[in-house]
Amino acid sequence: MCNFFLITALEIEEKCEASDTEKQLAATAIRNVLSVLTHYSESTGRLVCEKRFGPSFVSSSLHISLGRIKQSFVLVDPHLPDIPIVYASDAFLRMTGYARNEVLGQNCRFLTGVDTDPSALHQIKQSIQAQQACSVRILHYRKDKSSFWNLLHISPVRNATGKIAYFVGVQIEEGSVDRHGLSPEMRQLSVVGSIKVAVRISSMSSSSKSP
Numbered sequence: 001m002c003n004f005f006l007i008t009a010l011e012i013e014e015k016c017e018a019s020d021t022e023k024q025l026a027a028t029a030i031r032n033v034l035s036v037l038t039h040y041s042e043s044t045g046r047l048v049c050e051k052r053f054g055p056s057f058v059s060s061s062l063h064i065s066l067g068r069i070k071q072s073f074v075l076v077d078p079h080l081p082d083i084p085i086v087y088a089s090d091a092f093l094r095m096t097g098y099a100r101n102e103v104l105g106q107n108c109r110f111l112t113g114v115d116t117d118p119s120a121l122h123q124i125k126q127s128i129q130a131q132q133a134c135s136v137r138i139l140h141y142r143k144d145k146s147s148f149w150n151l152l153h154i155s156p157v158r159n160a161t162g163k164i165a166y167f168v169g170v171q172i173e174e175g176s177v178d179r180h181g182l183s184p185e186m187r188q189l190s191v192v193g194s195i196k197v198a199v200r201i202s203s204m205s206s207s208s209k210s211p
């Protein structure tokens with residue numbers, strides 16, 4: 001676009017047919033058009049960025065990789081106080097009815113309610129402490145207070161240096177049918193596998209960038 005206007009301006013100059021007033025008018029018109037274009041590209045650029053990256057606590061490259069995974073899951077950061085959610089998938093938000101800004105920074109316990117079995121929570125806490133994976137069937141509550149049985153799988157996620165960078169929680173609503181006919185266990189394992197690869201690759205590219 002800018003080139004097009006530049007060429008037009010040069011042509012006017014080359015032909016030397018335009019009067020000074022006409023040239024001035026043309027120059028003013030070009031400046032106006034450019035300023036409008038710049039204004040819009042800035043504001044649409046900003047919109048596009050906000051939409052694509054969203055408010056998130058993971059790097060933008062990891063965010064993009066995770067965005068391709070269609071299942072319900074969250075990443076939590078065990079190095080931050082109270083182990084908050086740092087990434088929530090779109091499917092997680094659809095399943096639970098919360099908006100992204102309502103869950104980021106929160107501990108996962110907001111999904112529990114009066115009838116949630118404390119022994120399931122105990123099991124989760126023990127496996128987090130032992131840094132091990134676990135699968136539990138747990139009663140969860142949506143934002144609208146309706147409850148559902150969640151087949152929850154939690155697993156540590158290590159980065160390229162072998163350190164635990166995150167824990168992932170994959171949620172499958174009991175009774176939901178998979179398009180590919182996979183069992184809940186297989187679905188959980190395939191999501192966890194994709195996430196582990198995404199985190200590892202992202203930590204490799206971020207470590208190779210720093211000197």
Ligand SMILES: Cc1cc2nc3c(=O)[nH]c(=O)nc-3n(C[C@H](O)[C@H](O)[C@H](O)COP(=O)(O)O)c2cc1C
Pocket residue numbers: 074075076083107108109111112121124125128138152154155167168169
């Ligand atoms: C990756 C990950 C996912 C978790 N997902 C859930 C969950 O879906 N529901 C839940 O009740 N607790 C979940 N937890 C455990 C909670 O963070 C919390 O420890 C648990 O609800 C017990 O709450 P309390 O610390 O208040 O006792 C998860 C923990 C991790 C590390």
Ligand SMILES: *[C@@H]1O[C@H](CO)[C@@H](O)[C@H](O)[C@H]1NC(C)=O
Pocket residue numbers: 079159160161163164165203204206207
């Ligand atoms: C791996 O994770 C650990 C613990 O969070 C962190 O200190 C380290 O910087 C990470 N390494 C890379 C390459 O991301």
